[in-house]
Amino acid sequence: xxxxxxxxxxxxxxxxxxxxxxxxxxxLAVGLPMHASFNHDIVQCIDGSAVDxxxxxxxxxxxxxxxxxxxxxxxxxxxxxxLIGALIGAPLLARELETGTWQLAWTQAVPRxxxxxxxxxxxxxxxxxxxxxxxxxxxxFRQPLDALYGRNxxxxxxxxxLVPAGYGLFAFAxxxxxxxVLRRSIPxxxxxxxxxxxxxATVASMLRxxxxxxxxxVENIDAGSHGIEIGxxxxxxxxxxxxxxxxxxxxxTRTDINSFDDMARNAGVNLTTYMHNHDIQRWVDYxxxxxxWDFQYIEAGIFVGLAAILLALVIWRVKRRAL
Amino acid sequence: xxxxxADLAVRTxxxxxxxGRTWALHDCTLTLPSGRVAALVGPNGAGKTTxxxxxxxxxxxxxxxxxxxGQSPTTNTATVLSRIGYLAQEHPLYRRFSVADLLRxxxxxNLRFDSxxxxxxxxxxxxxxxxxxxxxxxxxxAQVALALALAKRPELLVLDEPLASLDPLARREFLQTxxxxxxxxxxxxxxxxxxxxELERVCDHLVVLNHGRIALSGDIETLLADHRLLVGPxxxxxxxxxxxxxxxxxAERHTTMLVRDGGAPPAPGWQPYPVSLEELILxxxxxxxxxxxxxxxxxSEAAA
Numbered sequence: 169x170x171x172x173x174x175x176x177x178x179x180x181x182x183x184x185x186x187x188x189x190x191x192x193x194x195x196l197a198v199g200l201p202m203h204a205s206f207n208h209d210i211v212q213c214i215d216g217s218a219v220d221x222x223x224x225x226x227x228x229x230x231x232x233x234x235x236x237x238x239x240x241x242x243x244x245x246x247x248x249x250x251l252i253g254a255l256i257g258a259p260l261l262a263r264e265l266e267t268g269t270w271q272l273a274w275t276q277a278v279p280r281x282x283x284x285x286x287x288x289x290x291x292x293x294x295x296x297x298x299x300x301x302x303x304x305x306x307x308x309f310r311q312p313l314d315a316l317y318g319r320n321x322x323x324x325x326x327x328x329x330l331v332p333a334g335y336g337l338f339a340f341a342x343x344x345x346x347x348x349v350l351r352r353s354i355p356x357x358x359x360x361x362x363x364x365x366x367x368x369a370t371v372a373s374m375l376r377x378x379x380x381x382x383x384x385x386v387e388n389i390d391a392g393s394h395g396i397e398i399g400x401x402x403x404x405x406x407x408x409x410x411x412x413x414x415x416x417x418x419x420x421t422r423t424d425i426n427s428f429d430d431m432a433r434n435a436g437v438n439l440t441t442y443m444h445n446h447d448i449q450r451w452v453d454y455x456x457x458x459x460x461w462d463f464q465y466i467e468a469g470i471f472v473g474l475a476a477i478l479l480a481l482v483i484w485r486v487k488r489r490a491l
Numbered sequence: 492x493x494x495x496x497a498d499l500a501v502r503t504x505x506x507x508x509x510x511g512r513t514w515a516l517h518d519c520t521l522t523l524p525s526g527r528v529a530a531l532v533g534p535n536g537a538g539k540t541t542x543x544x545x546x547x548x549x550x551x552x553x554x555x556x557x558x559x560x561g562q563s564p565t566t567n568t569a570t571v572l573s574r575i576g577y578l579a580q581e582h583p584l585y586r587r588f589s590v591a592d593l594l595r596x597x598x599x600x601n602l603r604f605d606s607x608x609x610x611x612x613x614x615x616x617x618x619x620x621x622x623x624x625x626x627x628x629x630x631x632x633a634q635v636a637l638a639l640a641l642a643k644r645p646e647l648l649v650l651d652e653p654l655a656s657l658d659p660l661a662r663r664e665f666l667q668t669x670x671x672x673x674x675x676x677x678x679x680x681x682x683x684x685x686x687x688x689e690l691e692r693v694c695d696h697l698v699v700l701n702h703g704r705i706a707l708s709g710d711i712e713t714l715l716a717d718h719r720l721l722v723g724p725x726x727x728x729x730x731x732x733x734x735x736x737x738x739x740x741x742a743e744r745h746t747t748m749l750v751r752d753g754g755a756p757p758a759p760g761w762q763p764y765p766v767s768l769e770e771l772i773l774x775x776x777x778x779x780x781x782x783x784x785x786x787x788x789x790x791s792e793a794a795a
Binding site for chain 2: 169171176179267268269272273275276
């Protein structure tokens, strides 16, 4: 059965390996110089130990300019766990059904439940290995970027750690289920893509910010300072929202804030001084960088759970011979 | 009594299969002694494929039971699966597998698999082992599929329209291989077909399926001896509700009836003629209400 699984799915497996190999080559070619340029000077800027702030910000600007395209590439790579999972999952039943070979496969002396379980276990393992390798590769590549920007935002969180394997599994299960229903590989792949994008977008935008209650930072505004800081001071924290609140803690609207400008001018004082004098505070809702792994466990758990439900449906369908 | 049961290759009782709200098979009760070569005939959509898939465990019945050599194929155990060989319609094969890969597939997925036998069969047909299945002709693909099914050394071989996609030469070769296997191993065969002409040479058992019901089933010689054509003066009586009359056709002067009277002497004025297998099958197919009622002798009153 293992031989049969390999013989039938080696095309997809080798394609996925080839894509990963090419991607590794590209990321190494781009990533090694990037890692090299992320030198001592820049690290000092981030941890605040830099002596010369002027030199520091120049170095940082140069680095950001040269590595800016990397984040764009990484956003595109979001689709890779799906491609790997669905490429392997969609043909599992669909190809047997569209060519009629299910009748050949299930009339040998291997009971169909055994046939299905062996294949699912083997292909799930392959999917997890491939998407895990993908995540490891990206995690290495993004080390400087993570240090600089953190990895809780979409371009980091979605391609690092555990979640790519979860997405891959989910795509595999979607492909397998759609293949069982639609009986054609290509439509099954397309339907999986639509469902995958819908679920991923919903989870990332609606659920993920609420995995844990966000923390809120409240700060007074220094009188006479030139600008007002943004964020939590740690670039790796995931800022959900920020703004200003009055002395009672009531959060202020955009219009309120805009009116401060005029009032400060009328009062003849600096804006920050004006805000300081009126006990205006700055607040930030955020998830600290340290929550990265908690969030990874939760999100990976959601997608592994969804995949398990879909695979149970596939097994149930095959078992009761509804095909 | 138990030995009689063991001698049955196939036994179905009250078999129903429903897809959604449509009945594909209804109340099929059928027995097939082992060692027989049975033809399953019926128009398209009669439920032939459904019945065959139930026999090999690809489908589970909605109601009723199927037994193959006393075991239920629905349980899908390795034991029962290894006793049944199945060749599906259009003999599906993994097209990207070489013939040798397909033999390896057979070895990997079966408890017993006679690779040597399959190899010899394919050799003698001149089918190269390193050729991809998709590159073979339709006739060769059918032969490979048959060799795979036979290498399982099944006790029951089920074939769904094995001749449909073959040209006359390939048909002949296919039937030759099949009949060779029957002679060698005594395997019980059930195959569906709508090529009635070829059945008579190879089959000794007939099952006629119409609108999901079994219209007729039995040993071909017995069936032919039981049925006759009676030709006599044109009669206006409504004959369709007389049990022994399967079909009546009226010409200008006379009426021809297909009757199942067990060879009893006909009423005066009626001339008996033997019926051919084709006439018998067509008679049952044209008369959807006709069913297997056993013997009846009221034909003389009906004819009078």
